[in-house]
Amino acid sequence: MLEPEILKRGDDSGNRMLARYTAPSGAKVYGIGVPQSWKTPLGPTWCYVVEGEQLTVVDPGCHGSVQHLEEGLAHIGYSINAVDRIVVTHGHMDHDGNCLAVVQKSGAQLWAHEIYCSLLRADRWEREMEWRRDISGLEAFENTEVVGRIKEHHHRSQRLSVDMTVTDGFTADGLTFYHTPGHSPDELCIQFDQFMFSGDHVLPQISPHPSVSRSYNSFRTTLPESYRSSNEIYGLKALLRSLKRVAEMGTDMDVLPAHRAYHQSKFNLIGLERAGEIVDHHRQRCHDLIDIVRRGPADLPSLTRDHFSHRELDDSNFFLALTEVMSHVEFLQETGDVSVIGGNGAQVSGAQIHWNGTEAFDGFIENLEP
Secondary structure (H helix, E strand, C coil): CCCCCCCCCCCCCCCEEEEEEEEECCCEEEEEEECCCCCCCCEEEEEEEEEECCCEEEEECCCCCCCHHHHHHHHHHCCCCCCEEEEECCCCHHCCHHHHHHHHHHHCCCEEHHHHHHHHHHHHHHHHHHHHHCCCCHHHHHHHHHHHHHHHHHHHCCCCCCCCCECCCEEECCCCCCCEEEECCEEEEEEEEEEEEECCCCCCCCCCCCCCCCCCHHHHHCCCCHHHCCCCEEEEHHHHHHHHHHHHHCCEEEEEEEECEECEEEECCCCCHHHHHHHHHHHHHHHHHHHHHHHCCHHHHHHHHHHHCCCCCCHHHHHHHHHHHHHHHHEEEEEEEEEEEEHHHCCCCEEEEEEEEEEHHHHHHHCCCC
């Protein structure tokens, strides 16, 4: 793994840090630790800057932090007006929240996956709430500060327009784009030289949060036509398939993740083999959840609290924990290892999750084609 050079120091999580990665070919990438606008243990969003025919910024960070991006650019000799292109790995507010500010200041082109474009025009919050209102345990989350930020982000994003929509395998200016859905349906990994900008798909120390398969039905009619026949982009199965694909791309690439590139005063250098480790993490979670329902049926909130009993969960964290468990239960339903009794088979209030006496998920994951 290539050891980056620190050009400007930040805090022990990498906030406001500037680093330079240099490949043997001479290709250079700058990483800027753009702080979040809210308190979080996640650390900054790592925004990457690629010099070339056009100055490219990958994931400019969250709304309200553009001054930190400007400071990082100034340190390497650029004003924000010099940015020619923004590439978004996926449409989550800690990644694309600064897009509008950068576009307004620079006139930069915005590049993103075609699904990102369709989601920009959708009323994302209301569509997600179509199924969330049926889930016991999510009521308190609706009143959290996080929800206010999400709604504000969705509203602001509708003012964006995408200049270049990319699909899997698209190449331009030394960048190759891979569609890796699962954490988000529009997730991209982007290769430049021997670097892979992995967004939230491959992260050190932590694992990406899987989306929920039920979201597909909420957004199906808004998606490009080619994605409407079956769900290949939401849920744990989609994430596992994408992770397995990336893990098979080789061992000679340096992964540049959006989070935890630097944490607790050290760099976390990873390659694509980390994708296989994340697959194993989710495999173990399936084992752990089955061990719980093996003792007897449980509803979704109870299963979540039991599984995460070692952690203190506030309303926001409980939402993330519950939807994490929900995505795994959806997957275990598909593999035939659990059944949801009540609620027409959906994990709604009052429904009970039962173990079917099998653990077929292990072989299912093993045989899952990337």
